[in-house]
Amino acid sequence: MNQMTSRFAPSAAACAVPAIAFDKIRLDLGGKCVVDDLSFSVAPGEFACVVGPSGCGKTTLLRLVTGLLSPTRGTVHRLGAFVGGPSPDVAIVFQDYGRALLPWRTAAGNVALALEAMGTPRLERAARAAALLDKVGLAGHGDKYPAQMSGGMQQRVQIARCLAQEPRILLMDEPFGALDALTRQALQDEIAMLVRDSGATALFVTHDLDEAIYLGDRVFALQANPGRLAQVIDVALPRPRDQLGTREQPEFLRLRHVLFDHVQNTH
Secondary structure, X not given: OEEOOOOOOOOHHHOOOOOEEEEEEEEEEOOEEEEEEEEEXXXXXXXXXXXXXXXXXXXXXXXXXXXXXXOOEEEEEEOOEEOOOOOOOEEEEOOOHHHHOOOOOOHHHHHHHHHHHOOXXXXXXXXXXXXXXXXXXXXXXXXXXXXXXXXXXXXXXXXXXXXXXXXXXXXXXXXXXXOOHHHHHHHHXXXXXXXXXXXXXXXXXXXXXXXXXXXXXXXXXEEOOOEEXXXXXXXXXXXXXXXXXXXXXXXXXXXXXXXXXXXXXXO
16 A cells, blocks of 8 residues: 655544544455455544545445445444444435435425434424524525425535434535536535534545545545555645635645546556
């Protein structure tokens, strides 16, 4: 594995008990090795991004963290404990927001679904759902159904529903991949702020190299056939980040070249 080190302070991952830890993971599915000999960890409060070519196991990693898949060999730890199954401490934002939301429920009703699962008293749900929708920029839209909302609004509803869980780990599987460029950039800034304010640990899967650099504290680059860790890149760009200024910084452009070369060499 090629390890890229930052010229700045050491990554937080070296300074705390990991929120997520993969230790020598191998996963076989359908007689095929999907992921092999994969080890890395994510620190509490860190925003980690995962990039790599199709078929390298990016989404598989999220399923291992949730406990929906178990490794053939190796161990996955979550918040210091062995992963034995799903946990309310973990929420996941899917790319396909249309299928993630219940079409017969309003925006507020979709957010309230998580509150119901948590046992929140009925009288408290409406106010909490409204507050969460306000937090993601949807104040006044609680009575709308998914079909009455744009893709960006639907994705905001899904994010609000995840935040309702008050998760300690937030997993995101290319959540902005189906959105237009301007909506995507707006949501990038919003999710960065929401993760920072909540103190959650984020593991964000994306095909977009610029997005990974813009959002991440670190970027984990995978190679395919089978999925292995190829590079770990520290992103030392200052926060808060700016869609124009940050992307024009020489360090941003340097990291983009590094990741682009990696993806080109793994196809």
